[in-house]
Amino acid sequence: MTINHDLSIRYEKLPVFIYNDQIEASAYLVDNILNxxxxxxxxxxxxVLGLSSRPAMIPVYELFAHAYENGRSFKNIVVFGINEYYPLSRNEIQSHYRFLREYLFDVVDIPASQIYFLDGGIPRSQVARHCADFEKKIASYGGIDVMITSGMGSNEPGSPYSSRTRLITLNTNTRISAASEFFGVDFVPNYSLTMGVQTILESKTIYYLAWGESESKAIKDLVEGKVDESHPSSFLQNHTQTEVIIDHAAAADLTRIATPWLTGPCNWNETLTRKAVFWLCRHLDKPILKLTARDYNDNGMSDLITDRGPFSKINIDTFNSLQHTITGWPGGKPNADDTTRPERALPYPKRVIVFSPHPDDDVISMGGTVARLSQQGHILHLAYHTSGNIAVFDHEVTRFLDFLQEISPVYGLDQQKTRAIFEQAGKDLSQKKPGEPDTQAIRKVKALIRRGEAKSACQYLGIKQENVHFLEMPFYETGGIKKNPLSEQDIDIICNLLEDIKPHQVFAAGDLSDPHGTHRICYTAILKAMEKLRQRPWMADCRLWLYRGAWQEWDVADVDMAVPLSPEEVVIKRNAIFRHQSQKDPAMFPGNDPREFWKRAEERNHNTAVLYDKLGMAEYQAIEMFRLYREGMKI
Structure with missing residues (x-):
C-alpha cells in the first residue's frame, strides 16, 4: 500500500497515472517495457512478462508491433499468459492464446519456445499437473518481471490471497460479460484456467490498465476501497510495485476527480461550481435553492463561498444554469429569444444528421429527441455507421428465409430457388462454430434484417426514406468481433455525407463503452471527418451534440441540453425501439446488464427526470441529455 503525502491523492492507496487517452498511456508503458x-x-x-488478453491491452500490443517494425527485436522476451477459458481449444477465436497470437506473437519475433500459455484443450484429468508445471516454469525463470493486466485473471470474488494457478468456475456475471465474445451466454465455457492471486502478486512489477467510463467505478474500488476477497483486484494494494495507468474517463470516480473539494483547495470555475452544488444537493437530499451557508461549510466547500459567494448567489446562478439546459425544442425554437436557450433559434428549419453506430443506438439513446426534431419540421437525416450484422441471432436468418420460401408462390417467385437458398443457409449455419464468422451471404442477410428494422423505426418517426443513410463503414465488415483499423476510406464516407448535407446540427454517440468498442471508433471517425472539413464555410455554423443511452448517462453537471419527454413521448420512443425486433428478448450483446435496451433507456431517462426534480426543476416523465462538443474535449 502506498501512503500519499500529497493531500489531493490521500484517498488513493495505489499510485495512479492519468493520461489524456489510451494511446498516450500505452506509449508511456511501452517505453518503460522497452527500456x-x-x-x-x-x-x-x-x-519475463505476464500478459493479459483483455481489449484494454490492444493499444499496448499495437505499439509493440510498431516498435518491431522500426527495428526493435523481442527475441529476449519470455511470455506467460494469465488465463484461458476451459474447455476451449487455443485455435478458437475466443481463446486468449489466439488473441495474443493475432495481436502480438504473429507480428513480433518472440520465439515460440519462450511463450507459455495455459492449455484449455487438455483433458480434465491432467489439469492439476498442468497448473503445477506452469507454476514451476515461472519459477524456473526467476519469476515474472512485469505483469501487464486489466484484471486479476479469472480469479472470481472469494478467491483466496494464497491461491495459485488452478481451474476455477466462472460465475454468472463473468459469463454474461463474456457473452459478446461467444455470441451468446449459452456458449461461454463454465470454467477457466488462471494464475492465482498469489502467482500474480509475486510479479516484481504490475501495471494495471483501464480505459473508458465503464471502468471508473472498478478503478475507484481498486484504488480507494478496502482489501477484500470479494474484490480480488484489491489485493494489489498489498503489492509495493503496482502502477495503475488509466485515461480521464476511467478516473472519473476517483475522489480527486469526482469531488476534488474534499481533497484540498480548488480552482472554482463555473463547471466545477455546478458539479459541487449538484453533489451537495444529492449528498444532503436538498434542492438547489434550499442549500444554506452551513451546508457548504460543513461539507468542505467554504472556499467556494469565499471565491464565488455569497451562497445565495451561487444557488441562484446554478439553478438558472441548470434551468437553461431544459428545452422542448432541440433544434432551436423559431421566432423566440434564444439568449438562454441551449440551441439557437435560426436558421429554421435546420439540416440535422443523427449518426448512429449501430441500427438502434439512435432510438435507444435519443428516440424522443429524434421524434421532436421530426415533428418540429427540421430536415432530419439518420446515418447508420455499421450494418450491425454480427448482433443478429442465427434463428432470425432462418425465420426470414423460411418466410421467403413460404411467400414464393404468392408472388410467383421461383420456389425451387428459394427452397435451395433456405437449405443452403441452414447448412451454413449448422456447420458454423459459435463466434465463427458467417458466410458472406448470411452476413448480408443479417445486415438486411437490421436495415429493414431501422427503416421501419425511421418511418414510424416520420423520417423520409431518402434521408436514411446506411454507410456500411469498412472497418466493421469483418464478420467477427475483431474489427479492421479505422481507415481513410471510413473517414471519407462520413466526409462525403457531411459535404452533401452541410448540417447545422450533428448528433453522435458519446457513450464509448459498448462491448466491442464500435462506438469509440465511430466517434473518432466523426471527429476526424469534421477536422478535415473544418475550413468549409458551412462548418462555422455546425454544432456537434453528443448523446448517451444504452451504456452510460452524462453527469448532470456536464449537460448542455436536456430534452424532457412526456409519458406519450416515452411510449413513442419505446415503440421505435421495438421496431428493432432482432435486438429483443434478449439482445445478442447485452454487456453486464441483462435487461433489454428499452428497459435500460426508460429507467435511465426517468432517473434523469427524477434528479432534475430533486434539484428543484419542474417534474417530467423522462429526460434525454446532451453535451455540446467543444474542441479538445475529452469524454
Whole structure:
C-alpha cells in the first residue's frame, strides 16, 4: 500500500497515472517495457512478462508491433499468459492464446519456445499437473518481471490471497460479460484456467490498465476501497510495485476527480461550481435553492463561498444554469429569444444528421429527441455507421428465409430457388462454430434484417426514406468481433455525407463503452471527418451534440441540453425501439446488464427526470441529455 503525502491523492492507496487517452498511456508503458528490456539485455538476461488478453491491452500490443517494425527485436522476451477459458481449444477465436497470437506473437519475433500459455484443450484429468508445471516454469525463470493486466485473471470474488494457478468456475456475471465474445451466454465455457492471486502478486512489477467510463467505478474500488476477497483486484494494494495507468474517463470516480473539494483547495470555475452544488444537493437530499451557508461549510466547500459567494448567489446562478439546459425544442425554437436557450433559434428549419453506430443506438439513446426534431419540421437525416450484422441471432436468418420460401408462390417467385437458398443457409449455419464468422451471404442477410428494422423505426418517426443513410463503414465488415483499423476510406464516407448535407446540427454517440468498442471508433471517425472539413464555410455554423443511452448517462453537471419527454413521448420512443425486433428478448450483446435496451433507456431517462426534480426543476416523465462538443474535449 502506498501512503500519499500529497493531500489531493490521500484517498488513493495505489499510485495512479492519468493520461489524456489510451494511446498516450500505452506509449508511456511501452517505453518503460522497452527500456527494461534493454537493461536486461545488457545484463545478458531475458525479460519475463505476464500478459493479459483483455481489449484494454490492444493499444499496448499495437505499439509493440510498431516498435518491431522500426527495428526493435523481442527475441529476449519470455511470455506467460494469465488465463484461458476451459474447455476451449487455443485455435478458437475466443481463446486468449489466439488473441495474443493475432495481436502480438504473429507480428513480433518472440520465439515460440519462450511463450507459455495455459492449455484449455487438455483433458480434465491432467489439469492439476498442468497448473503445477506452469507454476514451476515461472519459477524456473526467476519469476515474472512485469505483469501487464486489466484484471486479476479469472480469479472470481472469494478467491483466496494464497491461491495459485488452478481451474476455477466462472460465475454468472463473468459469463454474461463474456457473452459478446461467444455470441451468446449459452456458449461461454463454465470454467477457466488462471494464475492465482498469489502467482500474480509475486510479479516484481504490475501495471494495471483501464480505459473508458465503464471502468471508473472498478478503478475507484481498486484504488480507494478496502482489501477484500470479494474484490480480488484489491489485493494489489498489498503489492509495493503496482502502477495503475488509466485515461480521464476511467478516473472519473476517483475522489480527486469526482469531488476534488474534499481533497484540498480548488480552482472554482463555473463547471466545477455546478458539479459541487449538484453533489451537495444529492449528498444532503436538498434542492438547489434550499442549500444554506452551513451546508457548504460543513461539507468542505467554504472556499467556494469565499471565491464565488455569497451562497445565495451561487444557488441562484446554478439553478438558472441548470434551468437553461431544459428545452422542448432541440433544434432551436423559431421566432423566440434564444439568449438562454441551449440551441439557437435560426436558421429554421435546420439540416440535422443523427449518426448512429449501430441500427438502434439512435432510438435507444435519443428516440424522443429524434421524434421532436421530426415533428418540429427540421430536415432530419439518420446515418447508420455499421450494418450491425454480427448482433443478429442465427434463428432470425432462418425465420426470414423460411418466410421467403413460404411467400414464393404468392408472388410467383421461383420456389425451387428459394427452397435451395433456405437449405443452403441452414447448412451454413449448422456447420458454423459459435463466434465463427458467417458466410458472406448470411452476413448480408443479417445486415438486411437490421436495415429493414431501422427503416421501419425511421418511418414510424416520420423520417423520409431518402434521408436514411446506411454507410456500411469498412472497418466493421469483418464478420467477427475483431474489427479492421479505422481507415481513410471510413473517414471519407462520413466526409462525403457531411459535404452533401452541410448540417447545422450533428448528433453522435458519446457513450464509448459498448462491448466491442464500435462506438469509440465511430466517434473518432466523426471527429476526424469534421477536422478535415473544418475550413468549409458551412462548418462555422455546425454544432456537434453528443448523446448517451444504452451504456452510460452524462453527469448532470456536464449537460448542455436536456430534452424532457412526456409519458406519450416515452411510449413513442419505446415503440421505435421495438421496431428493432432482432435486438429483443434478449439482445445478442447485452454487456453486464441483462435487461433489454428499452428497459435500460426508460429507467435511465426517468432517473434523469427524477434528479432534475430533486434539484428543484419542474417534474417530467423522462429526460434525454446532451453535451455540446467543444474542441479538445475529452469524454
Amino acid at each position: 527494461l528490456l534493454s537493461l536486461k539485455e545488457s545484463q545478458g538476461k531475458k525479460l
